[in-house]
Amino acid sequence: MKEKPAAREDTRRNQMKIVLLVLSGEAIRARDALVECYPQAEMVEIPRARLESSAMTQRLSALRALRPDIFAVATERLAWQRGQNAFLLFGALAGARRTIILDAHGAQREETRARSLIASPTRLAREAAISAAAIRRGGQQLRRLELAIKRGEHLRTSPQQNLETDATTITYLRATPGPGTQMGGAASHINGFINAALELGAHISLVSNDQIAGLDEKRTPLKIIWPKPIGSTRAAFDIYNNLRFTHDAAQEIQEQPPDFIYQRYSRFSWAGVAASLRTGRPLFLEYNGSEVWVGRYWDRVGMLGLLERYERLNLAAATRVFVVSEVERQNLLRARVADEKIVVNPNGVDAERFQPHIGGERVRRELGIEGDETLVGFVGTFGPWHGVLALAEAIKLIPKDARVRFLLVGSGALRSEVERILREANVERRAIMTGAVEHERVPALLDACDVLASPHVPLEDGSEFFGSPTKLFEYMAMGKGIVASRLGQIGEVLADEETALLVEPGNALELSEAVMRLVNSQQLRERLGAAARREAIAKHTWTHNARRVLDAYRSWRK
Numbered sequence: 001m002k003e004k005p006a007a008r009e010d011t012r013r014n015q016m017k018i019v020l021l022v023l024s025g026e027a028i029r030a031r032d033a034l035v036e037c038y039p040q041a042e043m044v045e046i047p048r049a050r051l052e053s054s055a056m057t058q059r060l061s062a063l064r065a066l067r068p069d070i071f072a073v074a075t076e077r078l079a080w081q082r083g084q085n086a087f088l089l090f091g092a093l094a095g096a097r098r099t100i101i102l103d104a105h106g107a108q109r110e111e112t113r114a115r116s117l118i119a120s121p122t123r124l125a126r127e128a129a130i131s132a133a134a135i136r137r138g139g140q141q142l143r144r145l146e147l148a149i150k151r152g153e154h155l156r157t158s159p160q161q162n163l164e165t166d167a168t169t170i171t172y173l174r175a176t177p178g179p180g181t182q183m184g185g186a187a188s189h190i191n192g193f194i195n196a197a198l199e200l201g202a203h204i205s206l207v208s209n210d211q212i213a214g215l216d217e218k219r220t221p222l223k224i225i226w227p228k229p230i231g232s233t234r235a236a237f238d239i240y241n242n243l244r245f246t247h248d249a250a251q252e253i254q255e256q257p258p259d260f261i262y263q264r265y266s267r268f269s270w271a272g273v274a275a276s277l278r279t280g281r282p283l284f285l286e287y288n289g290s291e292v293w294v295g296r297y298w299d300r301v302g303m304l305g306l307l308e309r310y311e312r313l314n315l316a317a318a319t320r321v322f323v324v325s326e327v328e329r330q331n332l333l334r335a336r337v338a339d340e341k342i343v344v345n346p347n348g349v350d351a352e353r354f355q356p357h358i359g360g361e362r363v364r365r366e367l368g369i370e371g372d373e374t375l376v377g378f379v380g381t382f383g384p385w386h387g388v389l390a391l392a393e394a395i396k397l398i399p400k401d402a403r404v405r406f407l408l409v410g411s412g413a414l415r416s417e418v419e420r421i422l423r424e425a426n427v428e429r430r431a432i433m434t435g436a437v438e439h440e441r442v443p444a445l446l447d448a449c450d451v452l453a454s455p456h457v458p459l460e461d462g463s464e465f466f467g468s469p470t471k472l473f474e475y476m477a478m479g480k481g482i483v484a485s486r487l488g489q490i491g492e493v494l495a496d497e498e499t500a501l502l503v504e505p506g507n508a509l510e511l512s513e514a515v516m517r518l519v520n521s522q523q524l525r526e527r528l529g530a531a532a533r534r535e536a537i538a539k540h541t542w543t544h545n546a547r548r549v550l551d552a553y554r555s556w557r558k
Contacts, residue, residue, distance in 0.1 A: 360447030
Protein backbone atom coordinates (compact mmCIF):
# COMPACT_ATOMS: atom_id res chain seq x y z
CA MET A 1 0.00 0.00 0.00
CA LYS A 2 1.49 3.31 -1.11
CA GLU A 3 2.04 6.06 1.44
CA LYS A 4 -0.14 9.10 0.80
CA PRO A 5 1.66 12.37 -0.15
CA ALA A 6 0.40 14.09 3.01
CA ALA A 7 1.74 11.24 5.13
CA ARG A 8 5.11 11.40 3.38
CA GLU A 9 5.19 15.19 4.07
CA ASP A 10 4.39 14.55 7.75
CA THR A 11 7.22 11.98 7.92
CA ARG A 12 9.71 14.40 6.41
CA ARG A 13 8.57 17.09 8.82
CA ASN A 14 8.97 14.78 11.80
CA GLN A 15 12.48 13.81 10.67
CA MET A 16 13.65 17.38 10.28
CA LYS A 17 16.63 18.82 12.09
CA ILE A 18 16.35 22.40 13.30
CA VAL A 19 19.39 24.44 14.24
CA LEU A 20 18.40 27.39 16.44
CA LEU A 21 20.43 30.57 16.93
CA VAL A 22 19.13 32.85 19.69
CA LEU A 23 20.19 36.45 19.15
CA SER A 24 17.97 37.92 21.88
CA GLY A 25 14.76 37.11 23.68
CA GLU A 26 13.95 33.84 25.36
CA ALA A 27 15.35 30.60 23.92
CA ILE A 28 12.56 28.57 25.53
CA ARG A 29 9.86 30.62 23.78
CA ALA A 30 11.56 30.15 20.43
CA ARG A 31 11.92 26.41 21.02
CA ASP A 32 8.26 26.13 22.01
CA ALA A 33 7.13 27.95 18.86
CA LEU A 34 9.23 25.68 16.66
CA VAL A 35 8.11 22.52 18.46
CA GLU A 36 4.50 23.51 17.88
CA CYS A 37 5.14 23.55 14.11
CA TYR A 38 7.59 20.62 14.02
CA PRO A 39 6.74 18.45 17.04
CA GLN A 40 9.00 15.51 16.16
CA ALA A 41 11.95 17.46 14.73
CA GLU A 42 15.39 17.21 16.31
CA MET A 43 16.51 20.58 17.64
CA VAL A 44 20.07 21.78 18.23
CA GLU A 45 20.88 25.21 19.66
CA ILE A 46 24.07 26.85 18.43
CA PRO A 47 25.56 29.43 20.86
CA ARG A 48 25.63 32.99 19.62
CA ALA A 49 29.11 33.50 21.07
CA ARG A 50 30.40 30.58 19.02
CA LEU A 51 29.39 32.27 15.78
CA GLU A 52 30.39 35.80 16.77
CA SER A 53 33.91 34.76 17.73
CA SER A 54 34.75 33.17 14.38
CA ALA A 55 35.27 34.25 10.78
CA MET A 56 32.44 33.97 8.27
CA THR A 57 33.87 30.86 6.59
CA GLN A 58 34.18 29.20 9.99
CA ARG A 59 30.61 30.17 10.86
CA LEU A 60 29.34 28.61 7.66
CA SER A 61 31.37 25.47 8.24
CA ALA A 62 30.07 25.17 11.81
CA LEU A 63 26.47 25.46 10.71
CA ARG A 64 26.91 23.24 7.65
CA ALA A 65 28.48 20.52 9.81
CA LEU A 66 25.20 20.33 11.76
CA ARG A 67 23.33 19.54 8.53
CA PRO A 68 20.22 21.61 9.27
CA ASP A 69 16.96 21.18 7.44
CA ILE A 70 15.79 24.40 9.04
CA PHE A 71 17.96 27.26 10.27
CA ALA A 72 15.97 29.27 12.84
CA VAL A 73 16.99 32.66 14.21
CA ALA A 74 15.21 33.97 17.33
CA THR A 75 15.12 37.66 18.16
CA GLU A 76 13.19 39.84 20.59
CA ARG A 77 11.32 41.86 17.96
CA LEU A 78 11.39 41.30 14.21
CA ALA A 79 10.62 44.94 13.46
CA TRP A 80 14.06 46.07 14.61
CA GLN A 81 16.22 43.05 13.87
CA ARG A 82 18.77 44.20 11.33
CA GLY A 83 20.61 41.83 8.99
CA GLN A 84 17.58 39.69 8.17
CA ASN A 85 18.59 39.33 4.51
CA ALA A 86 22.06 38.24 5.56
CA PHE A 87 20.63 35.58 7.89
CA LEU A 88 18.41 34.22 5.12
CA LEU A 89 21.41 33.92 2.82
CA PHE A 90 23.56 32.46 5.60
CA GLY A 91 21.06 29.68 6.21
CA ALA A 92 20.77 28.95 2.50
CA LEU A 93 24.55 28.78 2.01
CA ALA A 94 24.81 26.44 5.00
CA GLY A 95 22.46 24.02 3.28
CA ALA A 96 19.24 24.63 5.22
CA ARG A 97 16.18 24.00 3.07
CA ARG A 98 14.35 26.74 4.90
CA THR A 99 15.33 29.67 7.14
CA ILE A 100 12.95 31.09 9.74
CA ILE A 101 13.41 34.33 11.67
CA LEU A 102 10.96 34.57 14.58
CA ASP A 103 10.44 36.89 17.52
CA ALA A 104 8.98 36.79 21.02
CA HIS A 105 5.76 38.47 19.87
CA GLY A 106 4.72 35.89 17.29
CA ALA A 107 6.04 37.66 14.20
CA GLN A 108 7.89 35.46 11.73
CA ARG A 109 9.72 35.66 8.41
CA GLU A 110 10.28 32.41 6.53
CA GLU A 111 11.92 31.64 3.22
CA THR A 112 13.07 28.64 1.19
CA ARG A 113 16.68 28.06 0.27
CA ALA A 114 16.02 28.57 -3.44
CA ARG A 115 14.27 31.87 -2.86
CA SER A 116 17.08 33.16 -0.63
CA LEU A 117 19.80 32.24 -3.12
CA ILE A 118 17.96 33.95 -5.98
CA ALA A 119 16.89 37.12 -4.16
CA SER A 120 19.78 37.78 -1.78
CA PRO A 121 22.29 39.46 -4.15
CA THR A 122 19.79 42.15 -5.14
CA ARG A 123 18.52 42.59 -1.58
CA LEU A 124 21.96 42.91 -0.05
CA ALA A 125 23.15 45.33 -2.73
CA ARG A 126 20.07 47.51 -2.17
CA GLU A 127 20.53 47.41 1.60
CA ALA A 128 24.21 48.36 1.26
CA ALA A 129 23.29 51.30 -0.97
CA ILE A 130 20.62 52.54 1.46
CA SER A 131 23.06 52.16 4.37
CA ALA A 132 25.79 54.11 2.59
CA ALA A 133 23.33 56.87 1.69
CA ALA A 134 22.09 57.06 5.28
CA ILE A 135 25.63 57.34 6.63
CA ARG A 136 26.43 60.12 4.12
CA ARG A 137 23.22 61.99 4.92
CA GLY A 138 23.78 61.48 8.63
CA GLY A 139 27.29 62.88 8.32
CA GLN A 140 25.98 65.99 6.57
CA GLN A 141 23.31 66.59 9.19
CA LEU A 142 25.78 65.94 12.00
CA ARG A 143 28.08 68.66 10.64
CA ARG A 144 25.17 71.10 10.43
CA LEU A 145 24.13 70.38 14.01
CA GLU A 146 27.71 70.64 15.28
CA LEU A 147 28.02 74.03 13.59
CA ALA A 148 24.73 75.19 15.10
CA ILE A 149 25.91 74.24 18.58
CA LYS A 150 29.28 75.87 17.98
CA ARG A 151 27.46 79.11 17.05
CA GLY A 152 25.55 78.85 20.32
CA GLU A 153 22.09 78.41 18.81
CA HIS A 154 21.18 76.01 21.61
CA LEU A 155 21.72 78.82 24.11
CA ARG A 156 18.81 80.75 22.61
CA THR A 157 16.27 78.43 24.18
CA SER A 158 13.92 80.21 26.55
CA PRO A 159 11.01 79.29 28.81
CA GLN A 160 7.46 79.82 27.65
CA GLN A 161 5.74 82.88 29.03
CA ASN A 162 2.92 83.16 31.61
CA LEU A 163 3.30 79.65 32.95
CA GLU A 164 3.32 80.46 36.66
CA THR A 165 0.03 78.62 37.25
CA ASP A 166 0.29 76.02 34.49
CA ALA A 167 1.54 72.47 34.83
CA THR A 168 4.96 71.74 33.36
CA THR A 169 4.68 70.01 29.98
CA ILE A 170 7.32 67.50 28.92
CA THR A 171 7.91 65.52 25.76
CA TYR A 172 9.87 62.36 26.57
CA LEU A 173 11.98 60.88 23.77
CA ARG A 174 13.05 57.24 23.82
CA ALA A 175 14.95 56.66 20.63
CA THR A 176 16.87 53.41 20.18
CA PRO A 177 15.42 49.93 20.78
CA GLY A 178 17.49 46.94 21.75
CA PRO A 179 17.26 43.52 23.39
CA GLY A 180 15.88 43.72 26.91
CA THR A 181 14.73 47.33 26.67
CA GLN A 182 11.00 46.54 26.72
CA MET A 183 11.29 45.00 30.16
CA GLY A 184 13.83 45.30 32.93
CA GLY A 185 15.66 48.35 34.23
CA ALA A 186 15.09 50.60 31.20
CA ALA A 187 11.32 50.16 31.26
CA SER A 188 11.31 50.54 35.06
CA HIS A 189 13.20 53.80 34.78
CA ILE A 190 10.91 55.20 32.08
CA ASN A 191 7.70 54.23 33.90
CA GLY A 192 9.06 55.26 37.27
CA PHE A 193 10.00 58.75 36.15
CA ILE A 194 6.83 59.32 34.11
CA ASN A 195 4.42 58.10 36.80
CA ALA A 196 6.15 60.13 39.50
CA ALA A 197 6.26 63.28 37.36
CA LEU A 198 2.55 62.90 36.61
CA GLU A 199 1.82 62.64 40.34
CA LEU A 200 3.82 65.83 40.84
CA GLY A 201 1.52 67.61 38.38
CA ALA A 202 3.47 67.47 35.12
CA HIS A 203 1.90 66.67 31.75
CA ILE A 204 3.92 64.19 29.68
CA SER A 205 3.72 62.84 26.16
CA LEU A 206 6.04 60.08 24.98
CA VAL A 207 7.60 59.57 21.56
CA SER A 208 9.21 56.15 21.21
CA ASN A 209 10.20 53.65 18.55
CA ASP A 210 8.90 50.67 20.49
CA GLN A 211 6.31 49.69 23.07
CA ILE A 212 7.16 50.42 26.70
CA ALA A 213 6.18 47.55 28.98
CA GLY A 214 3.87 48.72 31.76
CA LEU A 215 3.15 52.18 30.33
CA ASP A 216 -0.36 53.50 31.06
CA GLU A 217 -1.22 55.08 27.71
CA LYS A 218 -4.43 56.55 29.13
CA ARG A 219 -2.30 58.85 31.28
CA THR A 220 0.65 59.27 28.90
CA PRO A 221 -0.08 59.79 25.19
CA LEU A 222 2.29 57.60 23.17
CA LYS A 223 3.42 58.01 19.58
CA ILE A 224 5.46 55.13 18.17
CA ILE A 225 7.78 55.71 15.25
CA TRP A 226 8.58 52.12 14.32
CA PRO A 227 12.10 51.43 13.05
CA LYS A 228 12.78 49.55 9.84
CA PRO A 229 15.12 46.52 9.84
CA ILE A 230 17.47 48.14 7.32
CA GLY A 231 21.21 48.43 7.78
CA SER A 232 24.16 46.45 6.48
CA THR A 233 25.92 47.07 9.81
CA ARG A 234 24.70 47.80 13.33
CA ALA A 235 25.85 51.40 13.07
CA ALA A 236 24.12 51.80 9.71
CA PHE A 237 20.87 50.47 11.20
CA ASP A 238 21.03 52.99 14.05
CA ILE A 239 21.94 55.92 11.80
CA TYR A 240 19.24 55.11 9.23
CA ASN A 241 16.56 54.86 11.91
CA ASN A 242 17.86 57.94 13.76
CA LEU A 243 17.20 59.98 10.62
CA ARG A 244 13.65 58.60 10.37
CA PHE A 245 12.94 59.00 14.07
CA THR A 246 14.36 62.53 14.25
CA HIS A 247 12.29 63.71 11.29
CA ASP A 248 8.99 62.47 12.72
CA ALA A 249 9.73 63.25 16.38
CA ALA A 250 10.88 66.83 15.68
CA GLN A 251 7.76 67.41 13.61
CA GLU A 252 5.59 66.04 16.43
CA ILE A 253 7.27 68.33 18.97
CA GLN A 254 7.10 71.38 16.72
CA GLU A 255 3.33 71.02 16.38
CA GLN A 256 2.88 71.27 20.16
CA PRO A 257 6.10 72.47 21.85
CA PRO A 258 6.48 71.40 25.51
CA ASP A 259 8.19 73.34 28.27
CA PHE A 260 11.19 71.07 27.80
CA ILE A 261 12.32 67.99 25.92
CA TYR A 262 13.53 65.09 28.02
CA GLN A 263 15.52 62.46 26.12
CA ARG A 264 16.89 59.18 27.35
CA TYR A 265 20.28 59.35 25.62
CA SER A 266 20.85 56.53 23.18
CA ARG A 267 23.32 55.39 20.57
CA PHE A 268 23.59 57.34 17.30
CA SER A 269 20.64 59.58 18.18
CA TRP A 270 20.28 63.36 18.04
CA ALA A 271 16.48 63.65 17.96
CA GLY A 272 16.38 65.81 21.08
CA VAL A 273 19.09 68.11 19.79
CA ALA A 274 17.29 68.68 16.49
CA ALA A 275 13.92 69.22 18.19
CA SER A 276 15.44 71.65 20.68
CA LEU A 277 17.08 73.75 17.97
CA ARG A 278 13.90 73.76 15.90
CA THR A 279 11.50 74.71 18.71
CA GLY A 280 13.66 76.79 21.04
CA ARG A 281 12.80 74.47 23.92
CA PRO A 282 15.59 73.23 26.20
CA LEU A 283 16.91 69.68 26.01
CA PHE A 284 17.19 67.82 29.31
CA LEU A 285 19.32 64.75 28.69
CA GLU A 286 19.11 61.60 30.79
CA TYR A 287 22.62 60.20 30.42
CA ASN A 288 23.01 56.69 31.84
CA GLY A 289 26.56 56.23 30.59
CA SER A 290 28.79 56.57 27.56
CA GLU A 291 27.60 54.66 24.50
CA VAL A 292 31.17 54.91 23.19
CA TRP A 293 32.34 52.97 26.25
CA VAL A 294 29.54 50.42 25.77
CA GLY A 295 30.41 50.08 22.09
CA ARG A 296 34.05 49.50 22.89
CA TYR A 297 33.68 46.96 25.69
CA TRP A 298 30.21 45.38 25.67
CA ASP A 299 28.26 45.86 22.50
CA ARG A 300 30.67 46.18 19.62
CA VAL A 301 28.74 48.44 17.33
CA GLY A 302 31.56 49.85 15.18
CA MET A 303 32.15 53.41 13.88
CA LEU A 304 33.19 54.55 17.37
CA GLY A 305 34.79 57.75 16.10
CA LEU A 306 31.47 58.84 14.60
CA LEU A 307 29.58 57.69 17.70
CA GLU A 308 31.85 59.85 19.84
CA ARG A 309 30.85 62.90 17.80
CA TYR A 310 27.16 62.08 18.33
CA GLU A 311 27.82 61.81 22.06
CA ARG A 312 29.67 65.11 22.26
CA LEU A 313 26.88 66.78 20.30
CA ASN A 314 24.21 65.62 22.76
CA LEU A 315 26.22 66.66 25.80
CA ALA A 316 27.03 70.07 24.34
CA ALA A 317 23.45 70.79 23.24
CA ALA A 318 21.77 69.75 26.49
CA THR A 319 20.69 72.47 28.92
CA ARG A 320 20.91 69.95 31.77
CA VAL A 321 22.47 66.47 31.87
CA PHE A 322 21.11 64.01 34.45
CA VAL A 323 23.47 61.22 35.52
CA VAL A 324 22.71 58.34 37.85
CA SER A 325 25.87 58.47 39.96
CA GLU A 326 28.66 60.70 41.22
CA VAL A 327 31.12 58.53 39.29
CA GLU A 328 29.39 59.43 36.03
CA ARG A 329 29.39 63.09 37.02
CA GLN A 330 33.16 62.93 37.42
CA ASN A 331 33.44 61.22 34.02
CA LEU A 332 31.56 64.11 32.42
CA LEU A 333 33.67 66.71 34.19
CA ARG A 334 36.76 65.03 32.74
CA ALA A 335 35.04 65.22 29.34
CA ARG A 336 34.76 69.01 29.91
CA VAL A 337 31.03 69.15 30.41
CA ALA A 338 30.23 72.24 32.49
CA ASP A 339 29.64 71.44 36.15
CA GLU A 340 26.53 73.61 36.36
CA LYS A 341 24.85 71.52 33.65
CA ILE A 342 25.22 68.21 35.51
CA VAL A 343 22.63 66.91 37.98
CA VAL A 344 23.22 63.64 39.86
CA ASN A 345 19.88 61.83 39.85
CA PRO A 346 20.03 58.18 40.97
CA ASN A 347 17.43 55.64 40.00
CA GLY A 348 14.57 54.89 42.36
CA VAL A 349 11.64 52.68 43.23
CA ASP A 350 7.87 52.81 43.52
CA ALA A 351 7.64 51.83 47.18
CA GLU A 352 3.91 51.13 46.93
CA ARG A 353 4.32 48.56 44.17
CA PHE A 354 7.43 47.09 45.76
CA GLN A 355 6.57 46.24 49.34
CA PRO A 356 6.33 43.15 51.54
CA HIS A 357 3.34 40.79 51.53
CA ILE A 358 2.15 41.29 47.95
CA GLY A 359 1.83 37.75 46.67
CA GLY A 360 4.98 36.00 47.75
CA GLU A 361 3.25 33.11 49.48
CA ARG A 362 1.29 32.27 46.33
CA VAL A 363 4.48 32.37 44.24
CA ARG A 364 6.25 30.05 46.70
CA ARG A 365 3.44 27.53 46.35
CA GLU A 366 3.56 27.77 42.57
CA LEU A 367 7.32 27.23 42.59
CA GLY A 368 7.08 24.31 45.00
CA ILE A 369 9.20 25.93 47.72
CA GLU A 370 8.92 23.99 50.98
CA GLY A 371 8.19 25.75 54.25
CA ASP A 372 11.66 25.04 55.65
CA GLU A 373 13.49 26.16 52.50
CA THR A 374 15.09 29.59 52.20
CA LEU A 375 14.70 31.21 48.79
CA VAL A 376 17.45 33.50 47.50
CA GLY A 377 16.43 35.78 44.62
CA PHE A 378 18.20 37.57 41.79
CA VAL A 379 16.50 39.82 39.22
CA GLY A 380 18.40 41.35 36.34
CA THR A 381 20.06 41.01 32.98
CA PHE A 382 22.41 38.08 32.51
CA GLY A 383 25.01 40.49 31.21
CA PRO A 384 28.63 41.48 31.81
CA TRP A 385 28.33 43.57 34.97
CA HIS A 386 25.38 42.01 36.83
CA GLY A 387 27.61 39.32 38.33
CA VAL A 388 25.59 36.27 37.32
CA LEU A 389 28.70 34.14 36.81
CA ALA A 390 29.93 34.98 40.32
CA LEU A 391 26.47 34.09 41.61
CA ALA A 392 26.57 30.75 39.80
CA GLU A 393 29.95 30.01 41.38
CA ALA A 394 28.56 30.96 44.79
CA ILE A 395 25.63 28.58 44.33
CA LYS A 396 28.17 25.78 43.84
CA LEU A 397 29.68 26.61 47.26
CA ILE A 398 26.44 26.43 49.24
CA PRO A 399 26.60 23.40 51.59
CA LYS A 400 25.00 20.34 50.06
CA ASP A 401 22.68 19.79 53.00
CA ALA A 402 21.49 23.41 53.19
CA ARG A 403 17.77 23.86 52.53
CA VAL A 404 18.38 26.72 50.09
CA ARG A 405 16.95 27.37 46.64
CA PHE A 406 17.76 30.18 44.19
CA LEU A 407 15.28 32.06 42.02
CA LEU A 408 17.04 33.63 39.02
CA VAL A 409 14.78 36.02 37.10
CA GLY A 410 15.93 37.45 33.78
CA SER A 411 17.80 36.56 30.67
CA GLY A 412 20.74 37.67 28.58
CA ALA A 413 23.92 36.63 26.84
CA LEU A 414 25.40 34.84 29.87
CA ARG A 415 22.39 32.71 30.73
CA SER A 416 23.70 29.63 28.91
CA GLU A 417 27.02 29.99 30.72
CA VAL A 418 25.23 30.14 34.09
CA GLU A 419 23.30 27.00 33.17
CA ARG A 420 26.54 25.25 32.16
CA ILE A 421 28.25 26.12 35.48
CA LEU A 422 25.32 24.81 37.51
CA ARG A 423 24.91 21.70 35.36
CA GLU A 424 28.58 20.70 35.54
CA ALA A 425 28.52 21.13 39.32
CA ASN A 426 25.35 19.02 39.47
CA VAL A 427 23.47 21.77 41.33
CA GLU A 428 21.10 22.89 38.57
CA ARG A 429 18.11 21.63 40.59
CA ARG A 430 18.94 24.19 43.24
CA ALA A 431 18.20 27.05 40.82
CA ILE A 432 14.83 28.04 39.35
CA MET A 433 15.33 30.09 36.19
CA THR A 434 12.24 31.96 35.01
CA GLY A 435 13.68 33.78 32.02
CA ALA A 436 12.53 37.34 31.33
CA VAL A 437 9.20 38.23 32.93
CA GLU A 438 6.82 41.18 32.74
CA HIS A 439 7.77 43.84 35.25
CA GLU A 440 4.33 43.59 36.84
CA ARG A 441 5.30 40.12 38.10
CA VAL A 442 8.58 41.17 39.67
CA PRO A 443 7.27 42.46 43.04
CA ALA A 444 5.54 39.16 43.85
CA LEU A 445 8.60 37.18 42.78
CA LEU A 446 10.81 39.27 45.05
CA ASP A 447 8.27 38.94 47.86
CA ALA A 448 8.57 35.16 47.57
CA CYS A 449 12.25 35.38 48.46
CA ASP A 450 13.87 35.54 51.88
CA VAL A 451 17.22 36.89 50.65
CA LEU A 452 18.00 39.05 47.61
CA ALA A 453 21.36 39.13 45.82
CA SER A 454 22.99 41.97 43.88
CA PRO A 455 26.37 40.45 42.94
CA HIS A 456 27.62 43.14 40.52
CA VAL A 457 31.22 42.93 39.32
CA PRO A 458 33.78 45.59 38.27
CA LEU A 459 33.87 46.86 34.71
CA GLU A 460 36.22 44.84 32.55
CA ASP A 461 38.41 47.77 31.46
CA GLY A 462 39.09 48.81 35.06
CA SER A 463 36.85 51.88 34.90
CA GLU A 464 35.10 52.91 38.08
CA PHE A 465 31.61 51.40 38.32
CA PHE A 466 29.18 54.09 37.13
CA GLY A 467 25.83 52.29 37.35
CA SER A 468 22.78 52.86 39.52
CA PRO A 469 21.05 49.46 39.44
CA THR A 470 17.27 49.79 39.51
CA LYS A 471 16.95 46.43 41.22
CA LEU A 472 19.02 47.72 44.16
CA PHE A 473 16.22 50.12 45.16
CA GLU A 474 13.52 47.55 44.40
CA TYR A 475 15.30 45.08 46.70
CA MET A 476 15.48 47.69 49.45
CA ALA A 477 11.77 48.49 49.22
CA MET A 478 10.87 44.79 49.59
CA GLY A 479 12.23 44.72 53.15
CA LYS A 480 14.30 41.57 52.59
CA GLY A 481 17.82 40.66 53.64
CA ILE A 482 20.21 41.85 50.91
CA VAL A 483 23.66 40.62 49.89
CA ALA A 484 25.38 43.04 47.53
CA SER A 485 28.76 43.92 46.09
CA ARG A 486 30.70 46.75 47.69
CA LEU A 487 30.92 48.55 44.38
CA GLY A 488 30.31 52.13 43.24
CA GLN A 489 26.94 53.57 44.16
CA ILE A 490 25.81 50.20 45.58
CA GLY A 491 28.36 50.57 48.38
CA GLU A 492 27.30 54.18 48.96
CA VAL A 493 23.55 53.53 49.16
CA LEU A 494 23.79 50.38 51.27
CA ALA A 495 25.55 50.31 54.65
CA ASP A 496 27.27 47.07 55.61
CA GLU A 497 25.63 45.34 58.59
CA GLU A 498 22.99 48.12 58.70
CA THR A 499 20.90 47.80 55.54
CA ALA A 500 22.70 44.89 53.84
CA LEU A 501 25.69 42.59 53.88
CA LEU A 502 28.36 43.87 51.49
CA VAL A 503 30.94 41.59 49.90
CA GLU A 504 33.99 41.92 47.69
CA PRO A 505 32.81 42.14 44.06
CA GLY A 506 33.33 38.89 42.16
CA ASN A 507 34.31 36.92 45.28
CA ALA A 508 32.09 33.84 45.10
CA LEU A 509 33.24 32.52 48.48
CA GLU A 510 32.36 35.77 50.32
CA LEU A 511 29.08 35.86 48.46
CA SER A 512 28.13 32.33 49.45
CA GLU A 513 29.15 32.90 53.07
CA ALA A 514 27.06 36.10 53.29
CA VAL A 515 24.09 34.29 51.79
CA MET A 516 24.42 31.55 54.40
CA ARG A 517 24.61 34.11 57.22
CA LEU A 518 21.23 35.43 56.17
CA VAL A 519 19.86 31.94 55.54
CA ASN A 520 20.75 30.97 59.09
CA SER A 521 19.39 34.08 60.80
CA GLN A 522 15.81 35.23 60.28
CA GLN A 523 16.42 37.95 62.87
CA LEU A 524 19.32 39.40 60.82
CA ARG A 525 17.24 39.28 57.64
CA GLU A 526 14.37 41.12 59.26
CA ARG A 527 16.58 43.78 60.88
CA LEU A 528 18.49 44.57 57.68
CA GLY A 529 15.36 44.41 55.53
CA ALA A 530 13.35 46.80 57.68
CA ALA A 531 16.21 49.31 57.72
CA ALA A 532 16.66 49.05 53.95
CA ARG A 533 12.98 49.74 53.29
CA ARG A 534 13.01 52.79 55.57
CA GLU A 535 16.03 54.11 53.67
CA ALA A 536 14.40 53.50 50.28
CA ILE A 537 11.24 55.38 51.24
CA ALA A 538 13.16 58.26 52.78
CA LYS A 539 15.64 58.84 49.95
CA HIS A 540 15.25 56.65 46.89
CA THR A 541 11.78 56.75 45.35
CA TRP A 542 10.94 57.73 41.77
CA THR A 543 9.27 60.79 43.28
CA HIS A 544 12.71 61.95 44.45
CA ASN A 545 14.05 61.30 40.94
CA ALA A 546 11.26 63.17 39.11
CA ARG A 547 11.30 66.07 41.56
CA ARG A 548 15.00 66.69 40.89
CA VAL A 549 14.23 66.96 37.15
CA LEU A 550 11.30 69.34 37.68
CA ASP A 551 13.28 71.40 40.18
CA ALA A 552 16.12 71.68 37.68
CA TYR A 553 13.70 73.06 35.09
CA ARG A 554 12.19 75.58 37.50
CA SER A 555 15.66 76.67 38.62
CA TRP A 556 16.73 77.17 34.98
CA ARG A 557 13.53 79.08 34.16
CA LYS A 558 14.08 81.73 36.84
